[in-house]
Amino acid sequence: MKGLVLSIFVFCAVLATAYSLKCYVCTGTEEQCSKSKLEANKASRSVDCSGGECIRFWGKKDDVTLVINSCGGSSTCAETKEACDQVKDGKCAVGCCDSDYCNAGCSYSSSVILITVTSALGLALLK
Numbered sequence: 001m002k003g004l005v006l007s008i009f010v011f012c013a014v015l016a017t018a019y020s021l022k023c024y025v026c027t028g029t030e031e032q033c034s035k036s037k038l039e040a041n042k043a044s045r046s047v048d049c050s051g052g053e054c055i056r057f058w059g060k061k062d063d064v065t066l067v068i069n070s071c072g073g074s075s076t077c078a079e080t081k082e083a084c085d086q087v088k089d090g091k092c093a094v095g096c097c098d099s100d101y102c103n104a105g106c107s108y109s110s111s112v113i114l115i116t117v118t119s120a121l122g123l124a125l126l127k
Contacts, residue, residue, distance in 0.1 A: 022046050022100040023054035023071040030058075033067040035104040045069075046101065053077050053096045054103035061090030069103045072096075 025047050026033035038045050049071030057068040057080060072080075077096035084092035097103060 020048040020050055021052060021054065021071070021098065023049040024069040024101060024103050025071065026067065026069040028067060030065055030067050033069055033105070038069070038101075038104050042101075047071055051076065053098050054101075055080060056095045056103040056105060057084070058093045059084075059087070059090060060092075067105075 024033075024038045024042075024045050026038060026045055031037070051071050051073035053072055053074060053076070055068075055070045055072050055077055057066075057070075059066045074096075077094070081094045081096075084094045095103065
């Protein structure tokens with residue numbers, strides 16, 4: 001009986017690893033964490049994510065830009081978005097997704113463009 005329980009446990013652990021979400025990890029500049037650099041260094045720039053979501057954070061204050069690609073859960077994503085909404089002295093954007101290697105930056109870039117256009121339209125309507 002112990003052997004059967006152990007076998008089932010090992011099978012589930014292997015299955016969970018085989019089907020876990022894969023996310024890029026990187027902390028640096030936009031250039032250092034660009035899609036092309038992440039894809040070129042996939043072996044060292046990716047992790048199996050049991051949290052369920054890949055996250056890409058982009059922040060800019062003055063002339064300093066920071067990009068963080070990571071793995072987390074929906075609560076991590078929500079907390080990061082809330083913190084980003086509180087930023088007053090700079091710009092901030094967060095993208096969360098749930099497919100393999102989805103935090104490379106492609107869909108994130110369109111989100112930044114959408115945020116920028118929406119902000120510009122909002123400011124124009126206020127005048």
